[in-house]
Amino acid sequence: NKLLHHEINGLKEALLVKKKYKKKEYHGGAVLWSPRKVREARVRQSVKEQEEKEQKLRKAETAELRKVAKLYKEKIAEEKRVGREAAKVAREKERAEKAAERARQKEARDAVKALQSTQKGKRKASQPPTQSNKRQKRVVDAVATKEALGAVLAAPPKTTRRGRNVKLLSKYK
Template identity: 70%
Template sequence: MDEKGFLIGIVGRSKRIFSRRMWEKKEVRASLQDGNRAWITLLACICADGSALPPSLIYEAANKAIQSAWVDEIRAGEHEVFITSSPSGWTNNDIGLAWLEQVFDRCTKEKARRSYRLLILDGHGSHITMDFIDYCDKHRILLAILPPHSTHTLQPLDVAMFKPLSTAYSAELSKHLQMGQGLASITKGDFFPLFWNAWKASFKESTILSSFRATGISPPDPDPILDRFTRSQESRESSLSSLSDHDWRKIDRLIRSAVKDQSSRDTQKLCQSLHHLSVQNELLHHDINGLRQALATKQKRKKKGKALDLQQRNEYHGGSVFWSPRKVREARVRQSIKEREDKEQQLQKAETAELKKAAKLYKEKIQQEKRVAREVAKEAKEKERAEKATQRAV
């Protein structure tokens, strides 16, 4: 098990190819990135059989409340992930113990049955507390603490897993920013979809098995470690990738097969014009898709995030709790029920107010009719008295 932090809006270093003309434009050298430095910590754990435990994410929250907008994209049954929060976004003693009990023990107990489990850790303080060690001792978990400053050589996650994960996340983030053309900033709610794609792309069984072989842990073999200190020069793999517009090549082949005189100016002009139109069309499609994505992101963020009502049934050691997608779904259901009840209550209040208003208007109308009737009766009496007075005078 090991931790890895993410600055959710920072793109990792990458290599790109420029023409001399583009390189001289210094403003295009920097990669497009959002710059959001919000911190989210990953607790990852892999097994020697090639499997990986569900990732555990620690969000930064001053009051430990997990906002609904952060986990909108998490779906129970589709995503295997645990979430929690801390004031700093880093792990601590409570979170370390909660991870051991609620994630590691829960996810490996059935696989191990009555056998002992070996948990390899670095020397972080949250891993070597008395509560942590006591829990391991009571639940048949053996601890192996790596020596200081050796995880880059002995820890499978550091050696072979975290770098591909960082690269994949940077690629997902760059793709997201380019599609949105930088119009929508990165928030904590955008992190999980990008992270999950990177996780699925990098934490594969073959990569996990190779990480244990590279560190000599499984199968036990000291040579991979010893060779690192005796090898004079490390071998590096190189890969070549090519980018091409397949539609343009099809058009070009069609023209060359249909036109006999391919060297004429008209033919060359036609090829260049079609190539230009194809490129412009591709760029326009890219811009449209990016604008649509940015608009969808903007509309999604109009919804104000609310703290989820995450209810804990079991009491665990320590003060931290990791929440599964099922718990998040249950909290969403409670939240939707509450929102529906609040909406119905508001409608009921509005209807009551309308009824009161209508009753008031009706009452005022009745009172007005009574006043008019009294005025008419009063005028009739005065007229009658005047007529009687006239008759007496005659």
């Protein structure tokens, strides 16, 4: 039993010594490559460089496409803006033409009205009514009428409660 323990301890120590030497291994010296390994390394390196170039090209292409798309979008927006401006100017011009046409028509109507009113003369209501020659009634009793007329003129005029004069009809006189 003691022998086994002694053997195990010896093996453990030997293992520790080997591990120490492995840790102290120097990695900076020249590395010898076989010709096959050199070819494989060169192929791997060229493939890696090729992939990097392709990725750079793809990135450049996508950046260029984005730039072109942005320019196209800006151009379309500019064309739309110019179109809207042109439509706005056309609408304003049409509106001004319509307003001018309405003003010309109103001026023409006013001129026609003024011409008609000058030709027409004064209004009929402002002119005194023309007296038509009615048949004169026969004078029956001139003396009696003068006396009656005097009596009517001498009587004070009738007034309403508010103080306004009332003219009696001739049949009630």
